[in-house]
Structure formats: structure tokens, C-alpha cells
Amino acid sequence: MPDRDQSERNAAVSNDSASLTLPKELLPAQAHRLAKPSREEAEEAVRTLLRWAGDDPDREGLVGTPDRVVRAYEEFFSGYDLDPTEILHRTFEETDGYDEMVLLRDIRLESHCEHHVVPIIGKAHVAYLPNRRVVGISKLARVVEIYARRLQIQEKLTAQIANTINDVLQPKGVAVVIEAAHQCMTTRGIHKPGVTMVTSRMLGAFRDDPATRREFMALIHNQHSGGLSNV
Ligand SMILES: Nc1nc2c(ncn2[C@@H]2O[C@H](COP(=O)(O)OP(=O)(O)OP(=O)(O)O)[C@@H](O)[C@H]2O)c(=O)[nH]1
């Protein structure tokens, strides 16, 4: 972040997002940080929502709730402060020529829908075909987590995970499948529990070679550990 004092920052950022004038060199995440309201403002917004729900934010049981909700938001949306490309930079080359598919199956996914800010709960399956270098497998799950901890639609989440792995590792191919239940469809609105949304993004060999794609699909459905009934 450029070295700017608070008064300059205030001058550059007004509460009206239409009139934001942020320096061009800032990354989107940095621009978000500059425009971020104070913790007190965030807690006041929660109090307003509690009153909107019809309750009294000053009653005993709710006095601590704005603080708790703000802390929960910090956890749910911690992905804005993290750079998923950095996670993938540490790779290993001593693989004795391993060049088959690497698949991380059934990665628990917890995100929030950008339309209703309610949970999206499901699983991600992430595979890539190494090009000499491999990455620590936990890093694939970390990339999923960083993008999931932002407001999302499932299509964008799927594409962001695949594109990042592809751009940084430059493997022979990347495949990402996400299966998830959207609580905006299960607990409100159309109320359809049990409905799962499935999205996929295939790049490189997974897109061009039907056999590679079939192998991936067979692997993620083989011994598939049962359903999303617990979401
Ligand atoms: N494509 C896509 N749609 C989503 C996702 N998450 C939620 N939605 C949908 O986004 C849409 C928003 O529609 P709107 O009509 O603007 O909102 P709404 O009046 O609350 O709609 P209902 O949910 O039908 O009550 C809904 O159809 C949601 O089901 C997602 O990840 N991808």
C-alpha cells in the first residue's frame, strides 16, 4: 500500500462508492481496504439490521451480537486479504518424472452467496497434470479456501480456482468441479432442500483430451463419499 496518511486517504475515499478516486496502481483488494468502513460503523450496521429484523439490539442477549457478527464476517471474508497466487509459488521438482494426474477430492467448501450473503456449502475437487513441478497438496485446498472466503457465485469461484492454478503452476491441465448447496435456495426463496449445483472448469488436457477428462470424472465419482445431506 502506498505510504499515505489518514487525511490523504479520507480525501481520496468518500462514502459514496460512485465517487471513489483510488490510485490506479492499487490491486482490487487494496482498494477495498482503503474504502473499508471502521469497525464501529460495521457494528452499527449490524444493530440496524437487528432493529430491521424487529428486535431490540440493547436487550441483554443482543448487546454483544454486533461484535460477534463483525468477528464472524472477518472469518467468513478473510479471503480478501490473501493472495492465492503467493500460496502456489513454492513447488517441488524431485518427483522422479511423475506426470500423472494429481487429484484432491472432496475438499470441504464453505462460501457465501454474493446475492443474499448466506452460506454455500459443498465440496470442491481439484486436479492438475504436472509439468515437471508439483505443489504441496494443502496449497490446492488453500487456494479453494481463499476464493471461498469472499462473496461469490459458484461459477466465478470455480473459474478463479482453475485459472489461478493454471496461471501460476502452468501445468498440462487443470480441472475443478464444485458441488454445493446454496442456502439461498434451501432455507429461503424457492425452498428446495437437497438441490445441488454442479459447476466445472476444464483447462488444457482436461478440456482437449476426452480420455483425461473421463479419467478425472471417474476418479471423483469413484467411492464418492455420500452426498450433501449434512449441510
Ligand atoms: N448462477 C448463479 N446463481 C446464483 C448463485 N447463488 C445464488 N444464485 C441465484 O441468484 C439469483 C438472484 O436472483 P434475484 O431475482 O435477483 O433475487 P431473489 O429475488 O432473491 O430471487 P429468489 O432466490 O428466486 O427468491 C437467484 O436465482 C439465486 O438462486 C450462484 O452461485 N450462481
Ligand SMILES: [Zn+2]
Ligand atoms: Zn443467494
